[in-house]
Amino acid sequence: MSSWNPIKQPVLFLLDIAKKIMSSPYLKLIALFIMLQCKPVFAQDFITERSYYEDATGAMTLEQVKTQKFKPYQNALSEGYSQSTYWLRLKVEPLVQSNFRSLxxxxxxGYLDFIQxxxxxxxxxxxxxxxxLYSATFNDYNSxxxxxxxxxxxxxxxxxxxxKSKGSIFVRxxxxxxxxxxxxxxxxxLSESFYIGILFFLFLVPFTIWIKDKERLNFAFVLKQFAALLLVSLDTGVHRLxxxxxxxxILNSIFNTTALSYTGVAIFFHYIFLxxxxxxxxxxISFAVLAVTIPFGLFKLLISDQISFALELNNIVLTLLAILFIAIPFYGLSWEKNVQPIFSQKFIFAIHWGIGLSMLLTTLPLLGIFKGSSYSMVPGLLNGSFTGIIFLFVLQYRNRMFRDQKAIEIQQATAxxxxxxxxxxxxxxxISMLTHELKTPLAVLKLAYEGTNLTFKDKHIEGALRDINDVIDRCALEDKLENQGFKPLIEPHxxxxxxxxxxxxxDISDRFKFTAEQEITIDTDINLLRIILTNIIDNAMKYGxxxxxxxxxxxIDNHPTMQYPxxxxxxxxxxxxxVPEEHKVFTKYYRSEKAHKYTGSGLGLYLVSSIAKLLKVK
Incomplete structure (x- = not known):
């Protein structure tokens, strides 16, 4: 068997999975969404030069800023979370050979707080x-x-x-x-509406599955897809319109709360899945630590009004979660304990690396760790659909396997x-045959010598017949107890x-020495109590x-620790x-080695124990 290459084989497997998934019509629709998003980048743009200056004081005027040295940047400015004010200087080309007079x-x-x-x-x-911080009506064009x-x-x-923004400074x-x-x-x-429709579909299908099968993982998946649908809808800015x-x-608080909540739901879902x-x-422990940060971030967001801190913390958590996804297939799972896992190590690798990398492509530019581009937000937007499609297939396959396994278990249980x-x-x-076929000839034998003067030999015959009869009676009694055929009749005696x-x-009643301290009346089933006494006394006579x-x-024992007085x-x-082995005397069919010279069934004291439990005595 070839060795497992932690880099080459999973990458090849990921490519193979990608080819299969791309045959899905849903993935083709998402590809169309990406093209629609990217096309505006190649439109004629009259801005030919972009540069920025960071005002750490936040108090500089335009005239003061114009004298400062600006830093050039390409496509998109990504500086992470900062309390500074950022000034952008954009060189606009002349509008010539055009029928338009304005740009x-x-x-x-659409989440920047303040733009002037x-x-x-x-x-x-x-x-x-x-x-x-302003109504959408402040826009010059309704968008x-x-x-x-x-x-x-x-x-x-x-x-x-x-x-200025309490969110990440990412500007295009x-x-x-x-x-x-x-x-x-x-x-x-159109593309955003189309994509929201895809997310709604990826929420609706697992929701119908959850209605039929209310398993915790199905619920977690439905919750994650609903959170993704809500987050993307808010991220488009349609709520402002x-x-x-x-x-x-209020609108900002709803969006920010949804962003943090989505992170918490994603942590919950992936924990349940793994x-x-x-x-x-x-x-x-890592999942637990990351999960604890979410309510802490919500507290900072809603109670302490530390919005920037809460949003930056959320992106740090998402980044750490992405790194965790990448590490889990290698070091996080005890594969030796997974005797028959639903999905192989290669499949888990492909899923979690795909999710982790798509998250990092968005979170790292938002944190300002490396410079972003016009495409940086696309992986983050697509993460909800990517994970939705992957895990929808995963859950359907998993549920089918569980149904098949459950059907097999039902068949085995029925068999x-x-x-x-x-x-x-x-x-x-x-037992019926034993009782009928043996008791009948025993009765005939008993009648044959009944009423005659028995010799010593005849006495042995009578004793043997009695022993056989006792064995049969005890077998029948044991069967009746095992099938719960007794209903005790409790009366005072x-x-x-x-x-x-x-x-x-x-016959040898003079061998007994019976003493009673006082008259005692007990509530019990008289027949079952007699069976108990018979078996114990027979044992004492036979083996003593x-x-x-x-x-x-x-x-009567009135000691406070005594449950049965x-x-x-x-x-x-x-x-x-x-002496028999003490811990075995109440075991079914147990007989000590020397006891085999006497006729017996090994059921006597077992019946005593079983009837005592039935009568709720010790």
């Missing part, structure tokens, strides 16, 4: 502001993106953006003609039940009278010293067969 400055993503634009062509209008209409010019010029800008802006904004809206009269502070794979202790039923019926037939009657049934008396005593004691002197 639309398009700013993404300065344009030298409009010095009398310096208070043009937008952001999540989920922030935008400003700026006048065209026949010369190059700079426009300035002042940006484009200057487009009105028609181009409208075209691509429409494409964006729908609720223009609602306070922007439970079947014998996670090592450090993985369980075992039928076997036990047949075995019980066969035993009942055997004199314990002294019961014992006297029992002793009088024996025949020259010594059998001592019987009954008394009425006590019967039957004792005898050990005979020639010696």
């Amino acid at each position: 639309l400055l398009r700013i993404q993503p 634009m300065y344009d030298d062509l409009e010095p009398k209008n310096p208070d043009r502001v937008q952001g999540t 989920t993106n922030f935008n400003f209409v700026i006048p065209g010019s026949d010369k190059q010029r700079y426009i300035w953006l002042k940006i 800008t484009q200057a487009l003609t009105i028609n181009t802006f409208i075209d691509y904004d429409l494409i964006q809206k 729908l609720f223009t009269e609602t306070s922007p502070v 439970r079947d794979y014998h996670m090592k202790s450090w993985v369980k 075992m039940a039928n076997y036990e039923k047949g075995r019980r019926q066969e035993k009942e037939r055997f 004199s314990l002294k009278r019961v014992i006297y009657q029992k002793i009088s049934e024996y 010293d025949p020259t010594k008396p059998i001592i019987i005593n009954n008394r 009425a006590v019967i004691t039957i004792s005898n002197t050990v005979g020639d067969i010696g």
Whole structure:
């Protein structure tokens, strides 16, 4: 067997899985969504130079900023979480050979708190502001993106953006003609609506599965997909267009709370999924630590109003979770304990590496660890559908396997039940046969010599017949007890009278020494109590010293630790067969080695123990 290569083989397996998944129509639809998202990047953009300056004081004016040295950046600015104010200097090319006199400055993503634009062509209008701190009506064009209409010019010029945000400083800008802006904004809206529809489908299907099979993993998956659907819907900014009269502070709180909640739900889902794979202790601890940070982050967000801290903590947790996903297939699971895992190590590797890498491509630029691009947000948006499709297939396969396994277990249980039923019926037939076929000739033999003067030999014959009869009776009694055929008839009885009657049934009643401290009345089934006394006295007579008396005593014991105050004691002197093994005397069919010279079934004291439990005595 070839050795497991931790890099090459999983990557090849991941590519193979990707080929199979791409045959799915749902993945083709998502690919269309990606193309629709990327196409605006290649549109004619009138911004030819981008640079930024970080104002750590947050107090500088435009005139002061213009004298500072700006740093160039490409495509998107990603500086992570910061309390600083960022100034963007954008060089706009002249609007020539065009029927348009204005451009639309398009700013993404839609979660930036404060954006203020300065344009030298409009010095009398310096208070043009937008952001999540303001209503969507502040936009110059009705869109989920922030935008400003700026006048065209026949010369190059700079426009300035002042940006503050408690979220990550990740900014993309484009200057487009009105028609181009409208075209691509429409494409964006259609693609976002289409993608939300896919997420709704990926929520609805597992929801119907959960309704039929309310397993915890199905519930966790439904919860995760609902959280992904809600988060992506809010991330598009559509809620700002729908609720223009609602306070922007409330809308921001809903979005931020959803973002943190989604992280907590994702942790919960993946923990539940990996439970079947014998996670090592450090993985369980890691999940627990990451899970604890979510309510802490929500407290900072909603109670302490430390929004920036909470959002940065959330992205750090997502980054650590992604790294955990990458490490788990190698070091986090006890594969030697997974005798028959539902999915192989290669499959778990492919799933978790795919999820982990897609998360890192988004979280690292948001944290400012490395510079992002126009594509940086796409993996994060697609994570909900990627994991949704993968785990939808996984759960369907897993549920099918569980159903098949459950069907096999039911078949095995049914077969075992039928076997036990047949075995019980066969035993009942055997006991019935034994009782009928042996008791009849025994009765004939007994009649043959009844009424005659028996010799010593005849006495032995009578004793043997009695022993055989006792064995049969005990077998029948044991079968009846085992099949719960007894229903005790509880009535009050004199314990002294019961014992006297029992002793009088024996021919050698002078061998007994019975003492009773007082008259004792007990509530019991008289027939079952007689069976107990018979078996114990028979044992004492058969295996005890025949020259010594059998001592019987009954008394009341009022000691506080005694659960049963009425006590019967039957004792005898050990005979020639010696003392049996104490821990085995109540075991079914147990007989000591020397006891085999006497006829017996090994059921006597077992019946005593069983009937005592039935009567709830010790």
